[in-house]
Amino acid sequence: MERFTGSFTQQEPIPEAGIEAAMAVLRHGRLHRYNTAPGEVAETALLEEEFAAYTGAKYCLGLASGGAAMACAMRALQVRPGDPVLSNAFTLAPVPGSIASLGARPVFVEVTEDLTIDLAHLEAQAKATGARVLLLSHMRGHVCDMDALMALCDRLGLRVIEDCAHTMGASWRGVASGRHGAIGCYSTQTYKHMNSGEGGFLVTDDAELAARAVLLSGSYMLFSRHLAAPGPEVFESLKLDVPNVSSRMDNLRAAILRPQIGILDDRRARWRALYQAMEAGLAGVAGVRLIPRPQHEDYMGSSFQFLLPGWEAARVVSFLAGAAARGVELKWFGADTPQGFTSRYAHWRYAAPEVLEQTDRVLAGLIDMRLPLTFMPDDVAQIARIIGKEVVTAAAGAVAPVAAPLAD
Ligand SMILES: *Cc1c(COP(=O)(O)O)cnc(C)c1O
Numbered sequence: 001m002e003r004f005t006g007s008f009t010q011q012e013p014i015p016e017a018g019i020e021a022a023m024a025v026l027r028h029g030r031l032h033r034y035n036t037a038p039g040e041v042a043e044t045a046l047l048e049e050e051f052a053a054y055t056g057a058k059y060c061l062g063l064a065s066g067g068a069a070m071a072c073a074m075r076a077l078q079v080r081p082g083d084p085v086l087s088n089a090f091t092l093a094p095v096p097g098s099i100a101s102l103g104a105r106p107v108f109v110e111v112t113e114d115l116t117i118d119l120a121h122l123e124a125q126a127k128a129t130g131a132r133v134l135l136l137s138h139m140r141g142h143v144c145d146m147d148a149l150m151a152l153c154d155r156l157g158l159r160v161i162e163d164c165a166h167t168m169g170a171s172w173r174g175v176a177s178g179r180h181g182a183i184g185c186y187s188t189q190t191y192k193h194m195n196s197g198e199g200g201f202l203v204t205d206d207a208e209l210a211a212r213a214v215l216l217s218g219s220y221m222l223f224s225r226h227l228a229a230p231g232p233e234v235f236e237s238l239k240l241d242v243p244n245v246s247s248r249m250d251n252l253r254a255a256i257l258r259p260q261i262g263i264l265d266d267r268r269a270r271w272r273a274l275y276q277a278m279e280a281g282l283a284g285v286a287g288v289r290l291i292p293r294p295q296h297e298d299y300m301g302s303s304f305q306f307l308l309p310g311w312e313a314a315r316v317v318s319f320l321a322g323a324a325a326r327g328v329e330l331k332w333f334g335a336d337t338p339q340g341f342t343s344r345y346a347h348w349r350y351a352a353p354e355v356l357e358q359t360d361r362v363l364a365g366l367i368d369m370r371l372p373l374t375f376m377p378d379d380v381a382q383i384a385r386i387i388g389k390e391v392v393t394a395a396a397g398a399v400a401p402v403a404a405p406l407a408d
Contacts, residue, residue: 004328015260042225046227048061057179063217066163066187066188070161072213072245077209084131086125086135088111089109091139107352109122115142119144134153136162142291146173149180162184167299169300188201188257193267271302271371277381279304301371303371305367323387
């Protein structure tokens with residue numbers, strides 16, 4: 001019986017140029033972004049300028065994490081304690097967590113079988129709550145019809161913050177992900193598309209939002225040292241009113257990240273090859289529903305999802321156990337208790353309880369896996385063969401009572 005022996009969590013090393021640049025920062029010791037020698041431009045400021053150019057945004061700000069970027073974006077939009085903020089019900093814990101960090105109220109919107117936000121439910125939730133802001137999570141890289149979404153949000157008077165933790169480097173109809181809404185947020189945490197351990201960005205074309213974000217990140221009165229921020233005149237009326245919510249990027253992470261911008265497009269092509277190998281390997285497996293990828297979506301493919309529609313929990317558990325025994329670590333969004341990185345909206349008890357039947361039905365059969373770039377297409381083909389066999393076995397087998405949930 002085939003067994004997979006690779007690691008689903010092993011990313012590629014940092015490019016040599018990043019290691020060298022990081023060593024230079026460590027040797028001179030000026031890690032804080034505003035600690036510069038006369039005439040020196042900080043790595044962080046250069047990174048922001050380069051990431052702004054990559055996305056085509058006017059302004060870019062480096063931050064301590066993707067979660068910090070989302071919270072900063074909401075503060076820049078002046079979300080107040082108690083305000084409702086709409087977000088997808090299918091997302092990762094830091095998304096509702098960032099809303100809760102402002103004392104605001106997460107309001108969840110149903111997900112469709114294509115794993116994107118349900119626009120009809122979005123409209124209903126916006127009208128029911130009077131929310132002004134949508135924190136749209138492009139969860140696992142699945143992008144909704146951005147033209148329809150933006151038209152709807154414009155009509156509803158909703159400002160959109162895009163959570164691009166899984167879409168850095170992706171685009172919709174040729175427009176970079178993060179450039180449709182008022183603000184785009186990105187993460188550079190190890191499991192995303194550029195790796196600095198922790199880190200994040202936000203981008204915007206709005207000068208006032210950018211100035212607020214820079215001040216919020218903790219710029220003191222040193223904002224003129226930014227290269228991808230508006231001019232000092234925009235800061236003048238804001239600098240004494242906007243609080244310092246210290247959450248800056250530092251020069252060490254920036255040094256590690258700068259050489260990774262130039263290889264994002266190449267990474268997208270390599271991820272796409274892995275994704276398509278998995279798609280080909282699972283096509284035609286009875287009981288498996290693959291997620292369709294819209295023609296206008298240029299996706300990253302760094303993770304893969306499929307549905308086992310209508311499967312009872314015990315059967316999913318037995319499938320996961322069978323795959324795990326053969327070295328294939330899959331995650332399931334339907335488990336009763338959250339495990340590892342995987343929790344779902346009903347587990348976030350700080351949010352007002354809501355029952356979203358459509359989302360529950362989708363997540364009950366949703367299987368998820370990472371496709372790190374340390375995999376080769378042959379690895380992916382082997383994983384797909386194992387999944388295909390285990391799906392067939394679990395579909396045919398008798399089902400035991402639901403056992404203890406699997407470890408992540
Ligand atoms: C990782 C992640 C974030 C937050 O990123 P951090 O840098 O870890 O704070 C936000 N949204 C989604 C969907 C994520 O997966």
